[in-house]
Amino acid sequence: MSTRPIAITGSTGKLGGRIARRIAETGTPQRLLVRDPSRAPDLPASDAVTASYGDGAAVRAALEGIDTALMVSGSESPDRLDQHRTFVDAAAAAGVRHLVYISFYGATPTATFTLARDHYETEQHIRGTGMAFTFLRDCFYADFMPDLVGDDGVIRGPAGNGRVAVVAQDDIADAATAVLLNPTSRAGQTFSLTGPESLTLYQVAEIVGHETGRTVSYHPETVAEAYESRASFGAPSWQLDAWVSTYTAIAAGEVADVTDDVARLTGHPPISLAQLLRSRPH
Numbered sequence: 217m218s219t220r221p222i223a224i225t226g227s228t229g230k231l232g233g234r235i236a237r238r239i240a241e242t243g244t245p246q247r248l249l250v251r252d253p254s255r256a257p258d259l260p261a262s263d264a265v266t267a268s269y270g271d272g273a274a275v276r277a278a279l280e281g282i283d284t285a286l287m288v289s290g291s292e293s294p295d296r297l298d299q300h301r302t303f304v305d306a307a308a309a310a311g312v313r314h315l316v317y318i319s320f321y322g323a324t325p326t327a328t329f330t331l332a333r334d335h336y337e338t339e340q341h342i343r344g345t346g347m348a349f350t351f352l353r354d355c356f357y358a359d360f361m362p363d364l365v366g367d368d369g370v371i372r373g374p375a376g377n378g379r380v381a382v383v384a385q386d387d388i389a390d391a392a393t394a395v396l397l398n399p400t401s402r403a404g405q406t407f408s409l410t411g412p413e414s415l416t417l418y419q420v421a422e423i424v425g426h427e428t429g430r431t432v433s434y435h436p437e438t439v440a441e442a443y444e445s446r447a448s449f450g451a452p453s454w455q456l457d458a459w460v461s462t463y464t465a466i467a468a469g470e471v472a473d474v475t476d477d478v479a480r481l482t483g484h485p486p487i488s489l490a491q492l493l494r495s496r497p498h
């Protein structure tokens with residue numbers, strides 16, 4: 217195993233923070249690439265350096281001397297893909313040997329979930345650099361399911377009776393940590409990370425309601441109703457498309473299939489939505 221630090225992005229966020237804490241627990245040195253060092257987690261054997269994905273010179277400087285790096289996908293923005301490409305090119309130029317990229321389940325150029333297309337393009341760009349890679353294609357986060365519930369206790373969206381194999385961020389973090397600590401054995405591989413079950417949004421509503429003590433229901437909208445009910449937020453069209461296609465991807469069955477990739481990478485089964493919510497204060 218390399219004694220050089222592992223580079224970690226996104227450590228000020230939920231998923232990257234979980235991964236950085238796990239790496240720290242192993243005593244492995246890490247370099248945290250952050251946009252604001254004052255918000256970097258305070259972890260042993262870590263140093264924080266400033267590097268936004270869109271700042272190629274900063275990323276290249278930050279990744280000098282790094283063999284293995286984790287790239288958490290950036291926050292949604294109209295130019296996210298350009299920022300990703302800049303980050304990837306800078307990583308290759310800095311001499312990074314292995315890039316572990318947090319991608320999205322079923323990333324294809326024609327995926328119904330519009331943001332999954334960015335992930336496909338990012339994967340293709342990484343392949344084109346010649347760096348070794350591992351792609352972790354995460355399904356929708358189980359952690360995110362309570363956020364689908366409106367103030368009125370209703371999940372609204374055009375997901376029909378479709379199913380989604382939601383995955384807990386803790387399981388993704390375990391999987392990513394396993395790959396980062398032993399990247400060579402996973403070079404060139406793509407994993408699709410899901411939870412243990414595939415749920416309709418009727419079931420998600422029932423589980424979220426039961427585990428949080430609220431009355432929660434699901435109202436399947438039409439696509440036209442979905443755009444209409446979100447129009448008042450004043451979001452740009454690419455963002456509305458992303459929000460609505462979260463649900464139409466579920467309706468289309470594109471995020472439904474359960475895999476055993478979490479268990480293959482971590483040695484333990486993934487936790488269910490109910491287990492996740494039960495373990496959390498609300």
Ligand SMILES: NC(=O)c1ccc[n+]([C@@H]2O[C@H](COP(=O)([O-])OP(=O)(O)OC[C@H]3O[C@@H](n4cnc5c(N)ncnc54)[C@H](OP(=O)(O)O)[C@@H]3O)[C@@H](O)[C@H]2O)c1
Nearest residue numbers: 226227228229230231232251268269289290291355356357
């Ligand atoms: N599968 C799903 O259901 C799902 C749901 C939501 C999001 N996502 C994707 O998964 C990623 C990780 O999720 P999360 O819950 O950990 O999100 P999060 O808590 O918002 O964290 C995102 C992290 O990425 C960093 N970041 C974002 N854009 C960046 C950029 N341009 N340059 C450098 N750093 C940047 C953020 O830094 P700052 O602290 O400086 O902002 C933060 O550390 C998200 O960024 C998004 O792409 C997936």
